[in-house]
Amino acid sequence: MKLERGLEAVRKLAGLTSAIIRRGGLTLLDDSFIKVVDDRNTTIVYIGPDVDGKQIVRLRREGGADVLYTYTHPNGNQFWALTDRANRILASDDAVAGVGLARPWLAVPMHKLFTGPPGVHQYATVDASAISTEKQLWEGRIPLVSHPRIELYGVWGQASGANNTTFRLLVNGTQVGTWSVNGALQNTTQGPFDMTAFIEQPNVQVSLMARASGTGEVAAGLLGCWQRQSP
Structure with missing residues:
Protein backbone atom coordinates (compact mmCIF):
# COMPACT_ATOMS: atom_id res chain seq x y z
CA MET A 1 0.00 0.00 0.00
CA LYS A 2 2.81 2.40 0.84
CA LEU A 3 4.45 1.66 -2.53
CA GLU A 4 1.18 2.33 -4.41
CA ARG A 5 0.68 5.61 -2.57
CA GLY A 6 4.24 6.55 -3.40
CA LEU A 7 3.76 5.85 -7.12
CA GLU A 8 0.52 7.86 -7.14
CA ALA A 9 2.32 10.82 -5.57
CA VAL A 10 5.04 10.63 -8.24
CA ARG A 11 2.39 10.57 -11.01
CA LYS A 12 0.72 13.68 -9.57
CA LEU A 13 4.01 15.55 -9.46
CA ALA A 14 4.86 14.55 -13.02
CA GLY A 15 1.53 15.85 -14.36
CA LEU A 16 -0.10 14.74 -17.60
CA THR A 17 2.62 13.81 -20.09
CA SER A 18 0.39 12.67 -22.97
CA ALA A 19 -3.33 12.48 -23.68
CA ILE A 20 -5.74 11.64 -26.50
CA ILE A 21 -9.38 12.73 -26.62
CA ARG A 22 -11.35 10.75 -29.20
CA ARG A 23 -14.75 12.29 -28.69
CA ASP A 94 -10.86 48.92 -34.71
CA ALA A 95 -11.57 48.85 -30.96
CA VAL A 96 -12.96 52.38 -30.83
CA ALA A 97 -15.59 52.09 -33.57
CA GLY A 98 -16.24 48.44 -32.80
CA VAL A 99 -16.41 47.63 -36.54
CA GLY A 100 -13.98 47.52 -39.44
CA LEU A 101 -10.20 47.52 -39.66
CA ALA A 102 -7.71 49.74 -37.87
CA ARG A 103 -4.62 48.64 -39.84
CA PRO A 104 -3.47 48.66 -42.56
CA TRP A 105 -4.69 52.02 -43.87
CA LEU A 106 -5.93 51.75 -47.47
CA ALA A 107 -5.62 54.43 -50.15
CA VAL A 108 -8.72 55.79 -51.93
CA PRO A 109 -7.75 56.83 -55.50
CA MET A 110 -9.26 60.22 -56.37
CA HIS A 111 -9.65 61.84 -59.81
CA LYS A 112 -9.70 65.54 -60.68
CA LEU A 113 -12.93 66.75 -62.28
CA PHE A 114 -11.88 70.31 -63.15
CA THR A 115 -9.38 72.22 -65.29
CA GLY A 116 -7.32 75.01 -63.80
CA PRO A 117 -4.69 77.47 -65.08
CA PRO A 118 -1.89 75.39 -66.66
CA GLY A 119 1.65 75.29 -65.32
CA VAL A 120 1.33 78.13 -62.81
CA HIS A 121 1.54 76.17 -59.56
CA GLN A 122 2.85 72.78 -58.45
CA TYR A 123 -0.61 71.84 -57.20
CA ALA A 124 -4.12 71.87 -58.68
CA THR A 125 -6.00 75.19 -58.71
CA VAL A 126 -9.35 76.45 -59.92
CA ASP A 127 -10.58 79.98 -60.53
CA ALA A 128 -12.71 81.23 -57.65
CA SER A 129 -15.37 82.47 -60.06
CA ALA A 130 -15.81 78.90 -61.40
CA ILE A 131 -16.90 77.66 -57.98
CA SER A 132 -18.94 80.64 -56.76
CA THR A 133 -21.69 78.03 -56.49
CA GLU A 134 -20.64 74.67 -55.07
CA LYS A 135 -19.00 72.27 -57.53
CA GLN A 136 -17.57 68.77 -57.26
CA LEU A 137 -13.79 68.94 -57.75
CA TRP A 138 -12.62 65.39 -57.00
CA GLU A 139 -14.22 61.94 -57.06
CA GLY A 140 -13.16 58.44 -56.10
CA ARG A 141 -14.60 54.99 -55.40
CA ILE A 142 -14.07 52.59 -52.51
CA PRO A 143 -14.67 49.01 -53.70
CA LEU A 144 -15.66 47.93 -50.17
CA VAL A 145 -15.56 50.15 -47.08
CA SER A 146 -13.37 48.37 -44.54
CA HIS A 147 -12.42 51.15 -42.08
CA PRO A 148 -14.49 53.45 -39.84
CA ARG A 149 -12.68 56.70 -40.77
CA ILE A 150 -11.51 58.57 -43.89
CA GLU A 151 -8.77 61.21 -44.09
CA LEU A 152 -7.27 63.54 -46.73
CA TYR A 153 -4.09 65.52 -47.27
CA GLY A 154 -3.62 68.41 -49.68
CA VAL A 155 -2.90 72.04 -50.51
CA TRP A 156 -5.90 74.26 -49.83
CA GLY A 157 -6.84 77.94 -49.92
CA GLN A 158 -5.63 81.06 -51.65
CA ALA A 159 -3.23 80.46 -54.55
CA SER A 160 -3.66 84.02 -55.86
CA GLY A 161 -6.00 86.97 -55.42
CA ALA A 162 -8.17 87.19 -52.32
CA ASN A 163 -10.63 84.33 -51.75
CA ASN A 164 -12.25 82.17 -49.08
CA THR A 165 -13.27 78.56 -49.72
CA THR A 166 -15.42 75.95 -47.98
CA PHE A 167 -14.76 72.29 -48.76
CA ARG A 168 -17.14 69.41 -48.05
CA LEU A 169 -16.34 65.69 -48.18
CA LEU A 170 -19.25 63.44 -49.13
CA VAL A 171 -19.47 59.65 -48.91
CA ASN A 172 -22.28 58.29 -51.09
CA GLY A 173 -23.79 61.77 -51.10
CA THR A 174 -23.73 62.18 -47.31
CA GLN A 175 -21.50 64.85 -45.78
CA VAL A 176 -18.94 63.32 -43.41
CA GLY A 177 -16.62 66.32 -43.07
CA THR A 178 -16.15 69.99 -43.90
CA TRP A 179 -13.49 72.69 -43.49
CA SER A 180 -12.96 76.29 -44.55
CA VAL A 181 -9.82 78.14 -45.65
CA ASN A 182 -10.08 81.86 -45.16
CA GLY A 183 -7.26 83.32 -47.17
CA ALA A 184 -3.78 81.93 -46.53
CA LEU A 185 -2.51 78.86 -48.39
CA GLN A 186 -2.08 75.75 -46.24
CA ASN A 187 -0.77 72.19 -46.55
CA THR A 188 -2.84 70.19 -44.09
CA THR A 189 -4.44 66.87 -43.24
CA GLN A 190 -8.23 67.00 -42.99
CA GLY A 191 -10.04 64.47 -40.82
CA PRO A 192 -10.28 61.77 -39.82
CA PHE A 193 -13.99 61.86 -40.62
CA ASP A 194 -16.47 59.23 -39.45
CA MET A 195 -17.84 56.86 -42.11
CA THR A 196 -18.78 53.98 -39.82
CA ALA A 197 -22.27 53.95 -41.34
CA PHE A 198 -20.80 52.75 -44.65
CA ILE A 199 -18.79 49.76 -43.33
CA GLU A 200 -19.14 46.76 -45.67
CA GLN A 201 -20.93 48.78 -48.36
CA PRO A 202 -19.57 48.17 -51.90
CA ASN A 203 -18.75 50.67 -54.67
CA VAL A 204 -18.98 53.72 -52.39
CA GLN A 205 -18.57 57.16 -53.97
CA VAL A 206 -16.25 59.72 -52.36
CA SER A 207 -16.72 63.35 -53.50
CA LEU A 208 -14.84 66.52 -52.61
CA MET A 209 -17.00 69.60 -53.09
CA ALA A 210 -15.95 73.28 -52.93
CA ARG A 211 -17.52 76.73 -52.96
CA ALA A 212 -15.51 79.98 -53.00
CA SER A 213 -16.02 83.69 -52.74
CA GLY A 214 -13.60 86.41 -53.85
CA THR A 215 -11.08 86.64 -56.69
CA GLY A 216 -8.07 84.80 -58.06
CA GLU A 217 -7.21 81.11 -57.88
CA VAL A 218 -8.22 78.59 -55.23
CA ALA A 219 -5.81 75.80 -54.31
CA ALA A 220 -7.61 72.46 -54.44
CA GLY A 221 -4.57 70.22 -54.57
CA LEU A 222 -5.73 66.88 -53.17
CA LEU A 223 -2.57 64.81 -52.67
CA GLY A 224 -3.89 61.80 -50.77
CA CYS A 225 -7.04 60.14 -49.48
CA TRP A 226 -7.20 56.98 -47.38
CA GLN A 227 -9.31 54.78 -45.13
CA ARG A 228 -7.97 54.62 -41.57
CA GLN A 229 -8.63 53.70 -37.95
CA SER A 230 -10.47 55.71 -35.31
CA PRO A 231 -8.30 58.25 -33.46
Missing part, protein backbone atom coordinates in the same frame (compact mmCIF):
# COMPACT_ATOMS: atom_id res chain seq x y z
CA GLY A 24 -16.12 15.23 -26.78
CA GLY A 25 -13.70 17.95 -25.71
CA LEU A 26 -11.81 19.70 -22.99
CA THR A 27 -13.62 22.45 -21.03
CA LEU A 28 -11.79 24.83 -18.71
CA LEU A 29 -13.92 26.71 -16.18
CA ASP A 30 -13.60 29.67 -13.81
CA ASP A 31 -10.81 31.59 -15.57
CA SER A 32 -8.59 28.57 -16.13
CA PHE A 33 -5.96 28.91 -18.86
CA ILE A 34 -3.96 27.00 -21.45
CA LYS A 35 -0.25 27.76 -21.75
CA VAL A 36 2.49 26.31 -23.96
CA VAL A 37 6.07 26.92 -22.77
CA ASP A 38 9.12 26.03 -24.87
CA ASP A 39 12.41 24.53 -23.71
CA ARG A 40 13.75 28.06 -23.01
CA ASN A 41 10.88 28.82 -20.64
CA THR A 42 9.26 31.24 -23.12
CA THR A 43 5.48 31.22 -23.28
CA ILE A 44 4.60 30.52 -26.93
CA VAL A 45 0.80 30.13 -26.62
CA TYR A 46 -1.45 31.53 -23.92
CA ILE A 47 -5.26 31.41 -23.78
CA GLY A 48 -6.89 32.69 -20.60
CA PRO A 49 -7.19 35.74 -18.33
CA ASP A 50 -4.61 38.55 -18.34
CA VAL A 51 -3.46 40.43 -15.24
CA ASP A 52 -6.73 42.40 -15.27
CA GLY A 53 -8.91 39.31 -15.61
CA LYS A 54 -9.72 39.95 -19.31
CA GLN A 55 -9.75 36.87 -21.53
CA ILE A 56 -6.98 37.02 -24.17
CA VAL A 57 -5.27 34.91 -26.80
CA ARG A 58 -1.54 35.30 -27.42
CA LEU A 59 0.66 33.52 -29.96
CA ARG A 60 4.42 34.11 -30.02
CA ARG A 61 7.35 33.17 -32.22
CA GLU A 62 10.39 31.25 -31.11
CA GLY A 63 12.24 33.74 -28.93
CA GLY A 64 9.12 35.47 -27.63
CA ALA A 65 8.17 38.02 -30.34
CA ASP A 66 4.42 38.31 -30.81
CA VAL A 67 2.60 36.87 -33.85
CA LEU A 68 -1.03 37.41 -32.88
CA TYR A 69 -2.74 38.65 -29.75
CA THR A 70 -5.95 40.13 -28.42
CA TYR A 71 -5.61 43.27 -26.34
CA THR A 72 -8.02 45.41 -24.31
CA HIS A 73 -8.23 49.06 -25.38
CA PRO A 74 -8.47 51.68 -22.57
CA ASN A 75 -12.17 52.08 -23.51
CA GLY A 76 -12.77 48.45 -22.50
CA ASN A 77 -13.22 47.02 -26.02
CA GLN A 78 -10.93 44.24 -27.20
CA PHE A 79 -9.14 44.08 -30.55
CA TRP A 80 -6.91 41.55 -32.26
CA ALA A 81 -3.55 42.42 -33.79
CA LEU A 82 -1.20 40.60 -36.18
CA THR A 83 2.41 41.74 -35.81
CA ASP A 84 5.82 41.42 -37.44
CA ARG A 85 9.03 40.39 -35.66
CA ALA A 86 9.56 43.94 -34.37
CA ASN A 87 6.05 43.90 -32.80
CA ARG A 88 4.75 46.42 -35.34
CA ILE A 89 1.03 45.94 -35.98
CA LEU A 90 0.40 44.77 -39.55
CA ALA A 91 -3.36 44.20 -39.30
CA SER A 92 -5.92 44.76 -36.58
CA ASP A 93 -9.58 45.60 -36.05
